[in-house]
Amino acid sequence: MRNRGYSERMARLIQALNRLPGIGERSAERILFHLLKAPLEESTHLADLLKQVRGEARFCKTCHNFSDAEFCRICEDPTREGAVLCVVEDPKDVISIEKTGAFNGRYHVLLGTLSPLEGVGPEDLQIGNLLKRVKSEKIEEVILATNPNTEGEATALYLAEALKPWGVKVTRLASGIPVGSAIEFMDPATLQRSLAGRQQFG
């Protein structure tokens, strides 16, 4: 039975919030009460932003990252190094790498990974466009930053092969023990990678 303490629409708002990732029913209720007690402007501001951001969202025509214009800010930024391209699976990976502040090249977002089991082939990803960019933009290095899991590895292998004819330098993000973690907590596959990828020290 419906909780009589809520109006029809409050119940629908709880449902809508509950559909968002990481928000359970209790969190949705807490958010509802927060907004009911907060000034009207807080809800209005949030509602307007939701509509605007989603309404203007599109994919950058160059790199396929989310953008609010035809080309994204990174592609449009003349201070970014044009010769290095970092290939990622998803727009959220761009955000994570940008947070490091350690990369000043440009991106190319595949919008997925190869997955034969789910029927995702090279033509379903932004791979053709990647090869075109490598040719037209005088790219010197392509960093394959797909995830170190089955699909990400398969996609990286496929790309490395596809890029061979272009004579471009192809690199892959290092896999290994995360900073702050410990050997005893690592799975064998990660340890194996960290051994294989060991580097000259001192």
Next chain:
Amino acid sequence: MRNRGYSERMARLIQALNRLPGIGERSAERILFHLLKAPLEESTHLADLLKQVRGEARFCKTCHNFSDAEFCRICEDPTREGAVLCVVEDPKDVISIEKTGAFNGRYHVLLGTLSPLEGVGPEDLQIGNLLKRVKSEKIEEVILATNPNTEGEATALYLAEALKPWGVKVTRLASGIPVGSAIEFMDPATLQRSLAGRQQFG
């Protein structure tokens, strides 16, 4: 430095989401990406509900629960028992009690607790209205359902005293060991309460 992977407005949406209870920056980012990938309608629907619910929110003129009309659904419901009034601190307590399905009377929301240290006196709460209701609605029992903490107890004691002249039955929610918990985990105050409130058994 601002993350260049976001547009200006995306960054503002993340901030606005981040202001909601229980939503950290990472959750806000996950919600943003969820909405960017979901159909446009999901954002529109959520935005519309946020505006509507907050726009129409007011306090029920009788019980001071949140309502979308002059009087709330519980107060307007003729099947609810009119002679029993459950006094709570906050609208969210109404929701919690409604969830039990064990109460069929009506509510009175104080919208706070007495707190001399923070300058909250009886006149700042919906206490005058409570006394008026007890008089005019032929209330037979008032259940004091304020929280079993310092402010809630003080408020309950004050109300019990204020209700004495009206000759109405005044009860208080039982305090004790939560169902599913164990004696060994209880603090002395709770155990003391559960002893003092022990009931005939079998």
